[in-house]
Amino acid sequence: MARYSEFPLSLYNSYTREKEVFKTLHPGKVGMYVCGPTVYSYVHLGNVRTFLTFDVLYRYLIHLGYQVRYVRNITDVGHLVDDIDEGEDKIAKKARIDNIEPMEVVQKYTNDFHDTLKLFNFLNPSIEPTATGHIIEQIQMVQQILDNGFAYIVNGSVYFDVPKYQEAKGNYGRLSGRVLEDLMSNTRELDGQEEKKSPLDFAIWKKAEAMHIMKWPSPWGMGFPGWHLECSAMSTKYLGKEFDIHGGGMDLKFPHHECEIAQSVASDGIAPVKYWMHSNMLTVNGQKMSKSLGNSFTPAELLTGDHPLLKKGYTPMTVRFFMLQSHYSSTLDFSNDALEASEKGYKRLMKAWATLDSLVWKSGNVDLQLDKEITEALDEAYTNLSDDLNTAKCIANLFDLATRINSMANGQLDSGMLSKGTFDRLQKEFPEILRDILGILPEDGGDSGVVDGLMKLLINIRQNARANKDFATSDQIRNTLNELGIQIKDGADGTSYSLN
């Protein structure tokens, strides 16, 4: 049976500003679109947080039994670096600086993006369309918007007519809470705006100046698509005119997502998205992580710790775990202290997982209270995930379970105090939640049979030394192993070890 009926999912919908029970447009199927990166530079940790939110959502939807089509685009058309219409685009600029082809820039940073996501154990989306691969679809959409009278042509560029759209449809600004009059009065004095009828209008097709490298022929001349358009065109192509979930960073809410809605409505006459989801920013010392502030760092810098903001290196799983300990809709502040705390917490859960794997159920006197407690903690883990993806609370449930698992391992509790069914469920679902839903994996690696054999040998030698009260030898073994990152644990029923 599909688990979504057992643990029905609720999501906070940015559009309605309410938490809503998630109902799919088509039974059992979910269409999800997430705005991907513009590939003109390395992704940084802030980017990772957004994609992580939707990676976990994707995993959870699958786990609940939905059939999910997850589309995440790559923006590989260079959009203008500033407001000035004659400006260079970001990708072209980077290409000029590095003296390479624009598509080499795109390829380089697309590869980096993929490598990074792999590092953090992200699942691949079902479709990863590129803007350059969908120029025709975008031209068609521009034409449709023109045909419907919501855009106009000036000097080879096509602009979306926001005031006219607003008059007809009246929902521009609803998603981001903007009021048109306020936007008008706050419009900055910008160069190169004279082509637009209203400063609120935005380009859906832009004429390419001679210097522009990435350009395509269109009914309006050589040019390139407006930034907001690609997501509308590609989401429509792969998910339909109406689909379930659209996600992205909070900073895309306005104008990007607002414009997406307007474009789809202007083109197809229908609001495209049922549930809008926005992931909040990663901050450093309270400020948004961004390149311009110089407070961002790349995953590579994170691993090595080679950055002024980093006291030491942190592993990808530590970071993934750190991020999941907060709710996606809250800002999350990065700090070394927080990362170090997460590192220890992460290791604690991983050890509990390994311990759980080694536990064997033995028939005994079932403790109904304990049995119930374990069952409830597992249920709550799912209930919390279903409550707008509350990974923080879910992880709290896992820590509660870890305590019980450790107690069973060290003999303070007995596996037989659980019914066979509950024990089996624990052994199955605890790792499932970590591995399949949260995407958290052990990273000690190198735990080969050889290492295990050697460790057993050393532990035996040490046991003998201890039996003979030769503590110099036993401590030497323990201390040396410790220096190698291997921890010796003397328990009630023998000695075990773990790799740190």
Place this chain on the structure above:
RNA sequence: GGUCGGAUGGCCGAGUGGCUAGGCACGGGUCUGCAAAACCCUUUACACCGGUUCGAAUCCGGUUCCGACCUCCA
């Protein structure tokens, strides 16, 4: 300036009209040859001022501070 959001204990971070979030750190204990690990116990909260309520950290109003967006941004 406009719009929106936030302010939780030593640090990070959930949540909620009355019931221990959780992690990390600190302290005490059990275990141990000594440790480590593990387990048990314990301490420090809800920015400020009013209001609603039997009861508010949670709702409402105001104040202060911080942030995001308004321009490319995850």
